[in-house]
Amino acid sequence: MWLLQMFILAATRALYAVIPYFFAVCIYRLYFHPLSRYPGPLIAKLSDFYGAYYASKTTLHIKTFQDHEKFGQVIRHGPNKLVFNSVNALNDIYRNELITKSCAYLASQRAPNTYDLFSSVDRHMHQRKRKLLGPVLNDRSMRAFEGVMMDQIDTFLAGLSSACHPYSIPVNMTERLSHLAMDIMGQFAFGYPLKLQTDATYRFMTDTTANLFLNVALQLPFISKVRLSNFRWLRSLLRGKSYLHILQKMIKTRLAKGQNEKHNLLFLTDTLRVSDDEETFIEEIESEATFFLTAGSDTMSACVSAVFYYLSRNPECYKRLITEIRSTFPDSGEIKSGPRLAACSYLRACINEALRMSPPVPGTLWRQQVSGGDKNPSPLVIDGIAIPPGTHIGVNIYALQHNEAYFPEPFTFKPERFLGQSSPAEKLIKDAFAPFSLGARRCMGKSMAYLEASLILAKTLWHFDFVQVPNSKGIVGESTYWKESGKVERIDEYQINDIFAAAHDGPCLIFKPREGNIIMDVV
Numbered sequence: 420m421w422l423l424q425m426f427i428l429a430a431t432r433a434l435y436a437v438i439p440y441f442f443a444v445c446i447y448r449l450y451f452h453p454l455s456r457y458p459g460p461l462i463a464k465l466s467d468f469y470g471a472y473y474a475s476k477t478t479l480h481i482k483t484f485q486d487h488e489k490f491g492q493v494i495r496h497g498p499n500k501l502v503f504n505s506v507n508a509l510n511d512i513y514r515n516e517l518i519t520k521s522c523a524y525l526a527s528q529r530a531p532n533t534y535d536l537f538s539s540v541d542r543h544m545h546q547r548k549r550k551l552l553g554p555v556l557n558d559r560s561m562r563a564f565e566g567v568m569m570d571q572i573d574t575f576l577a578g579l580s581s582a583c584h585p586y587s588i589p590v591n592m593t594e595r596l597s598h599l600a601m602d603i604m605g606q607f608a609f610g611y612p613l614k615l616q617t618d619a620t621y622r623f624m625t626d627t628t629a630n631l632f633l634n635v636a637l638q639l640p641f642i643s644k645v646r647l648s649n650f651r652w653l654r655s656l657l658r659g660k661s662y663l664h665i666l667q668k669m670i671k672t673r674l675a676k677g678q679n680e681k682h683n684l685l686f687l688t689d690t691l692r693v694s695d696d697e698e699t700f701i702e703e704i705e706s707e708a709t710f711f712l713t714a715g716s717d718t719m720s721a722c723v724s725a726v727f728y729y730l731s732r733n734p735e736c737y738k739r740l741i742t743e744i745r746s747t748f749p750d751s752g753e754i755k756s757g758p759r760l761a762a763c764s765y766l767r768a769c770i771n772e773a774l775r776m777s778p779p780v781p782g783t784l785w786r787q788q789v790s791g792g793d794k795n796p797s798p799l800v801i802d803g804i805a806i807p808p809g810t811h812i813g814v815n816i817y818a819l820q821h822n823e824a825y826f827p828e829p830f831t832f833k834p835e836r837f838l839g840q841s842s843p844a845e846k847l848i849k850d851a852f853a854p855f856s857l858g859a860r861r862c863m864g865k866s867m868a869y870l871e872a873s874l875i876l877a878k879t880l881w882h883f884d885f886v887q888v889p890n891s892k893g894i895v896g897e898s899t900y901w902k903e904s905g906k907v908e909r910i911d912e913y914q915i916n917d918i919f920a921a922a923h924d925g926p927c928l929i930f931k932p933r934e935g936n937i938i939m940d941v942v
């Protein structure tokens with residue numbers, strides 16, 4: 420009993436000491452903090468838990484957009500954070516040598532003292548890694564890989580074909596495309612046949628729970644100081660032991676094959692070998708591979724699912740795209756990279772418009788002044804605003820790509836807006852379109868992404884016609900966020916859930932072979 424009394428006494432004393440401190444911090448953050456004059460939600464001014472809360476609900480991108488609508492172009496989105504919504508800020512932040520990734524990215528570190536491309540905040544370390552990875556993702560490598568990618572797409576088409584026979588069954592495109600995208604990445608990174616499309620064994624690899632936790636952690640910069648990477652059990656808890664097991668299997672299988680196998684292809688394992696010690700190397704490559712597989716698969720399935728969704732709801736766009744593809748390529752076998760695919764400007768415009776409305780990386784990519792940058796005599800200025808040292812800054816991709824100043828009628832699917840390039844308004848569209856980010860940390864897989872999306876779409880539209888499922892499954896993919904907010908005119912937007920990358924579902928479509936097309940072509 421006396422133990423309990425002692426405990427209550429100690430707790431009460433601690434509370435008395437903490438309450439004044441808590442109020443002092445609140446008053447400082449509201450009235451005396453260098454960012455106190457910037458507008459924003461009250462809770463965000465007081466705590467980073469505002470961002471973490473909406474990240475846990477996967478709606479942080481929507482909330483940031485709404486906060487811009489309410490508070491203006493520059494908002495305070497954490498005690499120490501500013502989010503901008505302009506092209507000027509986009510260039511000032513992401514093309515700036517004095518700025519690097521925010522320390523919050525260290526929360527994604529997977530093992531102590533092990534940095535992958537994503538978590539290397541240090542600019543020099545990042546440059547070194549990016550240079551190493553360059554040859555894996557350049558045009559030459561893409562050309563060498565295209566045949567393997569095409570084989571995977573053929574398996575995808577064969578799957579759609581089976582869904583047409585003996586009678587049509589609805590196909591959830593998210594499921595099919597996430598399997599296809601992961602199969603492509605398994606081949607691309609390790610030359611390993613994961614076979615998610617035809618065999619259920621490794622389908623757990625497309626689970627995105629770990630990304631949700633990562634996104635919450637990215638909103639809480641103090642977590643990077645806790646060094647989560649020291650807690651190895653967390654790693655297997657989040658990704659799942661089986662995920663790490665298959666990752667190690669892919670790495671070891673590739674190592675056993677040696678460099679000369681498929682000598683025209685460069686794989687992740689071959690390129691990133693920096694350590695001679697096998698165990699250290701496997702740890703390093705495991706970390707790099709986890710990021711790489713996610714970067715190249717979750718994003719791709721979100722992008723292509725979104726294009727299918729918008730086409731199924733915009734018959735004019737659907738007809739125009741089908742005409743472009745079928746008139747450009749008299750034979751399906753002719754669909755490959757090259758001048759003819761590049762000349763399919765409407766295809767590119769549809770992909771861009773889907774990337775604009777439903778960006779596969781929809782959030783604020785947090786950045787900070789490089790350490791020691793505060794000693795620089797001239798202050799950091801973003802879109803005309805002097806930024807106090809230590810501030811986390813960024814542009815929210817979803818909000819920018821829905822900014823009416825750049826994209827009139829932002830909730831309407833209009834691929835045509837990407838076709839012109841001469842007027843000032845058209846130039847603004849180009850400048851404000853940033854699904855792959857820009858500058859030193861821009862996406863390294865942009866060319867691969869356009870090639871993969873173009874091939875999947877062109878091949879599918881060449882072989883099949885499709886419609887939205889006419890029953891209740893047909894609404895899968897519609898925006899429940901906007902529905903719940905009563906914004907009916909925005910419901911037709913393909914819903915992406917912000918988990919740093921994008922979780923998504925649907926659309927559910929019914930396919931039928933294009934008239935006169937022999938199905939055996941694709942099987």
Ligand code: HEM
Pocket residue numbers: 536537549711714715716718719722778779780784854855856859860861862863864865867868
């Ligand atoms: C539509 C598809 C894609 C989109 C929208 C996309 C978007 C992005 C974005 C916004 C970033 C910057 C992240 C940040 O600053 O934190 C990024 C980085 C990256 N992406 Fe992509 N990505 C896509 C596809 C791919 C593919 C297919 C690959 C190939 C493996 C890839 C590889 C990478 C890599 C390696 C980085 C890290 C670059 C660095 O930090 O230097 N991405 N991506």
